[in-house]
Amino acid sequence: MELRQLEYFLMVSKTNSFTRAAERLYVSQPAVTNAIRILEEELGVQLFDRNQKQAVLTAEGQVFFNHVENIMCGVSKTIFEINELKNLNSGLLTLAITPIAGTWPIPKLLKIFKCKYPNIQISFIEENVTEVQTLLIENKADLGIVILGDNNNLIDYTLISSQELVICCSKNHCFQRKNSIDLSELVNEPLILLTQNCLLRKIIVKEFERLNTLPQIAFESNHIQTIKSLVACNAGLTILPYDLCDNSLVTIPLDTPLTIDTAIAIKKNKYISHAAQAFLTLAKENFLKHHEN
Structure with missing residues (x-):
């Protein structure tokens, strides 16, 4: 029939x-x-x-x-x-995203996408890098937005930005007038970092290990705003992407620049919905290049 x-x-x-x-x-x-x-x-x-x-x-x-x-x-x-x-007149795009990866240029990219495709709904799942990659592998998210550094061989990555990490201190801290700072100067300083399962924390700890030491962690939190509030009241220092800092903090560049790379992640050989493909195409058109394991 x-x-x-x-x-x-x-x-x-x-x-x-x-x-x-x-x-x-x-x-x-x-x-x-x-x-x-x-x-x-x-x-x-x-x-x-x-x-x-x-x-x-x-x-x-x-x-x-x-x-x-x-x-x-x-x-x-x-x-x-x-x-x-x-025709991209409807649909749902599910993005799994890490808190740190949600900095520039992701907000700009989301704005461009929403202006171009206003009828496509965007749903966010916020997790650490490992969980984001698991969601992609299990087909529970269309795309992931992650920091590169803990890559999975089942996933392809499209690099879209690199961002410098800076030291953040309060306006009352003794470092506040420094033009730059060496990481070794932080060895005895109390630090306020993200929790252990966060890739940014692992990257920072690895840099201290290169100096044959470990950071002195006074506080840890899953929330960027909590960390910034603690730094603002001079409870310690932190290390964050520049775009996450605001006027309540003093930002100091490192003598030896340290950067993180943000990428769009997608499961290899996965069928890509029209909405996900449109988002990926916009990212490639507006930002950087493809990066594979």
Whole structure:
């Protein structure tokens, strides 16, 4: 049974004529007649009473008509909705994102995307890098936005920005007038960092390990705003991407610059929805390059 047969059946039912049905469908009458004959053979019933001047539905034909009309209505609605998705007039984009990765240029990219595709809904899942990558592998998110450094070989990464890390201190701290600072000067300073499962924390600790030491961590938190508030009241120093700092803190560059790379992550060989592909295309057009393991 084919959709074409059902379409022919409905047209004959509505016009009560094989000839008029063929005319409206822009096909030959034999094509319509043959399609209905095959349909009747498949069903094992006669759908039309051909002994009258018009093609009149039999009792079985009327039952079939009631159901087929609903089916074809559903098919038309489905095709319309699929075309809406293809044309990016609707859809849902699920982004798994790490708190640090959500800095510039991600807000700008999201604004561009939303202006271009206002009818696509965007849903965020905020997790650490490991969890974001797990969500991608398990197909629970379309795309991930992560910091590079703990890459998974099941995932492709598109690098979109690099950002410098800076030292943040309060306006009352003794470092506040420094033009730059060496990481070794922080060895005995109390630091306020993100929790251990955060990749930024791991990157910072690794830099201290290069100096054969470890940071003196006074506080740790999952929330950037909590960290900044503690720094602002002079409870310690922190190290953050420059774009996460604000006027409540003093920012000091490192003598040896330390940067982090932000990338869009996607599971390898995964089918990409039209919405996800549009987001990825915008990122590539506006920012950087592809990066693979």
